[in-house]
Amino acid sequence: MWGARRRKVPRPLLCLIEATYKRSMPDGPLSLDIVFDAICPWCFIGKRRVEQALALRPGLKVALRWHPFLLNPQMPQEGASREVYLAKKFGEEARVQRILNSISEAGRMVGIDFDFNRIERTPNTINAHRLVLYAEGHGLADQAVEALFQAYFLEGRNTGETEVLIDICSRLGLESDRLSRILSSHDEITTIYEENARAHRLGINGVPSFLLAGHLTISGAQEPQVLVRVLDVAARMRGTATPPFSGNNEHMSRPEGLVTKQPLRIVPIKTEDR
DSSP, rough: OOOOOOOOOOHHHHHHHHHOOOOOOSSSSEEEEEEOTTTTTTHHHHHHHHHHHTTTTOOOOOEEEEEOOOTTTTOOTTTTEEHHHHHHHHOSSHHHHHHHHHHHHHHHTOOOOOOGGOOOEEEOOOOHHHHHHHHHTTTOOHHHHHHHIIIIIIOOOOSSSHHHHHHHHHOOOOOHHHHHHTSSOOHHHHHHHHHHHHHHHHOOOSEEEETTTTTTTEHHHHHHHHHHHHHHHHHHTTTOOTTTTSSSSSOOOTTTTTEEEEESSOOOGGGGGG
8 A cells, every 4th residue: 555544543542542641731842753755645634634633732832844755665767657556556457446436535534636547657756855855944844745745646747757846846935946956966865765764663664654752653644533632642742752763763662552453553662762
């Protein structure tokens, strides 16, 4: 699959989350690190659900960062035929259609009108991630991710093409000549591969994944009601952990009874691993 879709969350786990959050939240922003790939439809859905969850906590200050994940690290630079890619990944046409219909239904629930029929190629996402890193330096990473998702999933544009990325850059109000120079060089490529490798060392094998307060990770495009409860727990824990992408955290503990076979994982990072 593209990544980790939402599954029903066990009630005992929700009770554990709610029981943990009993004291007042400290001041200061909550770190929220989102690991994603620009061709992952569940990441687009997950972005909307996070936005809905944050809307339920208007007083919560959040420091949000986007981190690259490569679902297809061996994808050729020119990308691949969408039809061929889906056939290799999911098999027969009937199964592909069932999967796309399921994603479309989930998208409609959060206001996303996926138009998969317009997509002709599955791109290599290295340069899309480079655009996000460039935009991050100007405080526009979230807007860049949104623009990439809309261009690919709603307009069917090939977000692996330099011309498309330059156009998105210009629409964001950023210096397109600077991005053009970045894309014609090797700048940030090593950074993207390193962050992808670090995500795997943290136990992240699918996206979207959300890392909160340097303590907890939750995988999958979970419903806002689930996300907000995890946000509450993380808000209480903020400020007491090293950010997971600082280079010091390389893996997370998986205490028995807390991690289930569901795609949802809420996992504390061991203190000694930070």
